Amino acid sequence: MDRLYYFRQFLNHFWLRPENALLLALRAESFKKTFNFFDDAEASIDVSCGDGVFSFIANGGQISADSDMFRSLRFGKREGDFDAFDCFDDTYKMNVIKEADRKFKYGIDWKSSLLAKASKLNFYQNTLVHDNNNKLPFEDESFQYVYTNSAYWVAKFEEHIKDLFRITASHGHIVLQIKTNNILQLSSRYYAPFMGEKFHTIIDAGRMSTWKGLRSKEDILNMIISFGNVDILSVEPIYGGLLARIWDIGLRPLFNPLARMANSLSDEERVSIKKEWNEILFDLFEESLQKYKSSENDAIEYLIVLEKK
């Protein structure tokens, strides 16, 4: 499973937001480097797992061509905390055609609708609704492998990270994929001087306000060191630069009308148009994705692998 394999799989799920497929292919490739720490016989947890599809695909799972994230949506104004995907009804289609290579013992998130979607994957043995601003409902040292790619969403960021360390067993691993405040320089604010404030507001759609725990890489590492009960095994940039700028704009403002259009088609037409759409996108980005090398100079997200002492 290389980044192009992942790109194809993620295009299938994210097709109307193809920019996500691009960056998540790189995130999955980075996540994969930590699977040697994952032991199926030991307890593992995916914290803030959402609909679970990212982790499922990263771990080798596959979904059918008529499955994706654009069914069972809420339609409303894209701003602030509004989340079009915070909805679960019987229009949600998620057919697994290949099981993941490993399964998490727990997948947790604060949105029950997303966990209902995740439960379709047969990937989490248990799901649990939990707000990470509160103490995780697990005993100390409960897990050997703790993963999250969403710690920077949590307002009580320091407490949350400390709590992740608490639930990790001695010699267990904590895998963080974490955006840094470098994203503020790369974000659509950059375009405002020549594209205007309205453009910026539409592109941002309130997402910056949902990332309440954004910190610099240095602050994150200093905080980890100050907790003192983990060894830092690696810190690696995942993505940034032009690909991150493409992601920053993408089809973000258009996916609602695109999804409405797609969902008014017959299943057969939808799959056929999706196939054509995804082939064009794959060809457009194949070379740049293949060649892409992450760099400390412009990274907006890092992989941080920790071992509990």
Ligand SMILES: C[S@@+](CC[C@H](N)C(=O)[O-])C[C@H]1O[C@@H](n2cnc3c(N)ncnc32)[C@H](O)[C@@H]1O
């Ligand atoms: C960018 S999504 C990532 C979801 C998933 N990990 C993935 O890779 O697709 C961020 C997730 O964090 C969850 N989240 C945000 N703040 C949270 C909190 N305070 N407690 C629990 N979950 C939270 C959201 O519901 C959402 O599912």
